[in-house]
Amino acid sequence: MSVDLQTVKRVAHLARIAVSEEDAQRMTGELNAILGFVEQLNEVDVTGVEPMTSVTPMEMKKRQDAVTDGNKAADIVANAPATDENFFLVPKVVE
Template structure:
């Protein structure tokens, strides 16, 4: 499998990264180099092998369903480039 210019544009859109048109072809070459390298995984017979979900044999811990934190609106919005009254500000999204 290899990616063409259109696929590069589509991936960039999905990844929410703006691409200058002049960078598309170069990026396609780089991505294809990486995808070419991972191609060798197709040599491996993986029939009946379960995909790994956890590297350590563990069951995720559960805790009581209680509120343990909160009320930190000011601390959470403190690093926002633009905020107002502890709200994050973004361009208008609903007409």
């Protein structure tokens, strides 16, 4: 499978990365080189093979459903580019 310029632009938008026409052209070539490389996986017979979901067999750890942390609002917003009274500020999203 290979990608065309339109697909690259669509994927860039899905990934929320602005791309210029020139970026998209370059990426088309690079992505096709990588997709060409991974193509060889199709020759592997995977009949009856389960996809890997956990690299080491281990039981999912569970903990009490209880509050163990909190009162850290100032820490949480400390690195944000724009905040107001412990809220993150973003451009208007609701008209």
